[in-house]
Amino acid sequence: MNVAVLVPVKAFAQAKQRLADVLSPAERRRLAQTLAEGVLAVARDVPLFVVCDDEEVREWSERHGAQALWTAELGLNGAVDDGVRSIAAQGFDHIIVSHADLPLPASLTGIARDGTATFVPDVRRDGTNVMSFPLDRPVPAAYGSGSFDRHCDAARAAGLRVEVRADARLALDIDVASDLTHPLLREVLPTWLPTIPVNPFTQQR
Template sequence: MNVAVLVPVKAFTQAKQRLTDVLSPDDRRRLARTLADGVLAAAGEVPAFVVCDDDEVRDWASSRGAHPLWTAELGLNGAVDDGVRSVAAMGFDHVIVSHADLPLPSSLTHVARLGAATFVPDCRCDGTNVMSFPLDRPVSASYGPGSFTRHRDAATAAGLCVEIRVDGHLALDIDTASDLTHPLLREVLPTWLPTIPVNPFTHGYT
């Protein structure tokens, strides 16, 4: 397969708003950028594209060897769909779409499966952390609460072979303060994060 990785990245200054009670604006920005760094690194040799509408994110993507795709004023779903069309127009035949806030993304490129649509739900089996599909039968982005079911059903309706991938690492994302307490994150949270009262594992970090 000729595979591409597509990552939607919002402005770092606007990211992680649900962590406002436990992290400062600067720490939220740094955390969002650190997590996105890891997702792009997990793409390895697979060409990576970043859909964005922020100058800092565009410059960051270029500095990491990714290809920025400018998608202003389209919203998340519109931006992803526009990015998918752009990647298809470049001659790729399969795409992996990943959220940018996965703390353990090392298995990202293993999601693509020839001729199939693959979905990795979040820990609550509600959101879609990663999905991949052939570009001749793209799955329209439908992020938001309940997206996993909508994406799966859309792929099934399109006649695609559907695989649900249970991956304990890719299922992890960081949206809320409680996500920071997950035992698997003890080794990967950046050490510059301040002590977070809700997370006993970060006591002593500076």
């Protein structure tokens, strides 16, 4: 398969608003950028694209080896769909779409399966952290509450074989404060987040 990876990245200054009770604006910005850099790093050997509508993110993406696709005023779903069409037009036949806030993305590029739509739900089995599908039968982006079921239904309606990947690490994302208490994050939390209870460095202060 000729596979590409697509990552939608929000302006860092606007990211992680639901962590406002535990993190300062500067910490939220830094966390969003750190997580996104981790996702791009694991996909560095695959053609990599970022959809964005922020000039800082566009420049950051290109520094990290990704081709930035400008998608202003389209919203998340419109931006992903537009990015998918652009990537298909470049001759790729399969795509992996990943959220940018996965703290443990190491297995990201291994989920693509020929002729199959693969979905990794979040830990609540509500959202879709990662999805992969053939570009001749694209799955429309339907992010938001309940997106996992919507994406699976759309793939089946397109006649695709559907695989649900139970990947405990890819299922982790960081949206709310309780996400930061997951045991698997003890080894990867940035040491500059002193307000996070599971950060081992917090206990030393």
